[in-house]
Amino acid sequence: MGVPLISRIREFVRELVQPVRRQYFVRIWQMNIGKGSMISFSAKLDKANPRGVHIGAYTVVTFGAAILTHDYVNNRHRSVHIGNNCFIGAHSIILPGVTIGDNCIVGAASVVVRDIPAGSLVVGNPARVLETNVKTNHYGVRIVEQIEATTVTRKAKPLGTSTSAESLCQ
Numbered sequence: 001m002g003v004p005l006i007s008r009i010r011e012f013v014r015e016l017v018q019p020v021r022r023q024y025f026v027r028i029w030q031m032n033i034g035k036g037s038m039i040s041f042s043a044k045l046d047k048a049n050p051r052g053v054h055i056g057a058y059t060v061v062t063f064g065a066a067i068l069t070h071d072y073v074n075n076r077h078r079s080v081h082i083g084n085n086c087f088i089g090a091h092s093i094i095l096p097g098v099t100i101g102d103n104c105i106v107g108a109a110s111v112v113v114r115d116i117p118a119g120s121l122v123v124g125n126p127a128r129v130l131e132t133n134v135k136t137n138h139y140g141v142r143i144v145e146q147i148e149a150t151t152v153t154r155k156a157k158p159l160g161t162s163t164s165a166e167s168l169c170q
Helices: 005-028 165-169
Strands: 053-055 080-082 121-123 128-131
16 A cells, blocks of 8 residues: 555645745745755744854754744843754754754754764753764764674683672672
């Protein structure tokens, strides 16, 4: 059984509207959004300081994510820079003044409060680097490299040795 007709129509319309929406952000709001970037229709880009939004090429901002460029309480406006080939997970919050390097993955519901180095996987509140040297291609899809299996050999214990708790504590 194939994909339902309504789903194919919806996908077709989304492919037509997405570039128009990018142009809306770039021309009307004067945001800097790179070629091929995808912004979910439910993602929130801060329009209090729209010129502070800088998103690199082929980056994805998924549903419910918020990119903030102003701090109302402290009356500050700070730019947010997101690199190329990044993935911003669902319901993540990017706070003002943050720079996210190229090829980064921000996990779902993460709150990014500091700069993230290029090639990092971050998760949590506040977001912390979980992995480094992450490689991604367009739209932040992770490239999994083949890692050669290494075998760890253990030395055999001589007969008659005990493994009691007292010997382990010495």
